[in-house]
Amino acid sequence: MFDRFKTIICQISKEEIKTNDITSIGQMIGLCHQTLKNKRQLKTFTVAISGYDDESRELYEISEVCSWCMEVFKKYHEVFCFLDNETVPWFFACMVAYLNGVHVLGKSESGQTTIQYTGGRSQILQLVYLRCKNTVGAAATSQEEFDRLSAVVLSRLKLLS
Numbered sequence: 001m002f003d004r005f006k007t008i009i010c011q012i013s014k015e016e017i018k019t020n021d022i023t024s025i026g027q028m029i030g031l032c033h034q035t036l037k038n039k040r041q042l043k044t045f046t047v048a049i050s051g052y053d054d055e056s057r058e059l060y061e062i063s064e065v066c067s068w069c070m071e072v073f074k075k076y077h078e079v080f081c082f083l084d085n086e087t088v089p090w091f092f093a094c095m096v097a098y099l100n101g102v103h104v105l106g107k108s109e110s111g112q113t114t115i116q117y118t119g120g121r122s123q124i125l126q127l128v129y130l131r132c133k134n135t136v137g138a139a140a141t142s143q144e145e146f147d148r149l150s151a152v153v154l155s156r157l158k159l160l161s
Helices: 014-018 023-039 063-075 087-099 121-139 143-160
Strands: 009-012 046-049 104-107 113-116
Touching (some): 009 023, 023 121, 087 121, 121 143
16 A cells, blocks of 8 residues: 555646645545554655646645645545645645634534634644544554554644644
8 A cells, every 4th residue: 555665645736726626635545544544554645736836926825725725624634644744834834824814613504513714823733633633543542552643643743833
């Protein structure tokens, strides 16, 4: 599935960004979940965005990229467990840029509870950490394993401090 020495790249096209298509990254997250469940290892991958080479702005300054990152996070709250050290900072910056405001809780038309995470950087970081902690907690079979997996996630999120 994953070679422990290879960098896994999830290539996302500009078209996927513009249409908020999160299928590719969803498949990658699914593979990471399998590895976590079966091998109790947190495998990571790089997200590479293509089609913006001529763009002078940073990814977090491009609204459609920020919107796509939020779509990913809404569907896959645990995404930060599996993003590599290269991806975590810009992905988080896109979320913060997208949100910059208020925390709203409500219900969708289908009756599902929806949360729009807006607010300060520290609140978003806390939410990301809690979601990752829940993900590793569900996979861990012992407190020792939970502590080990949580430490890996925490070391990745320290990049954001």
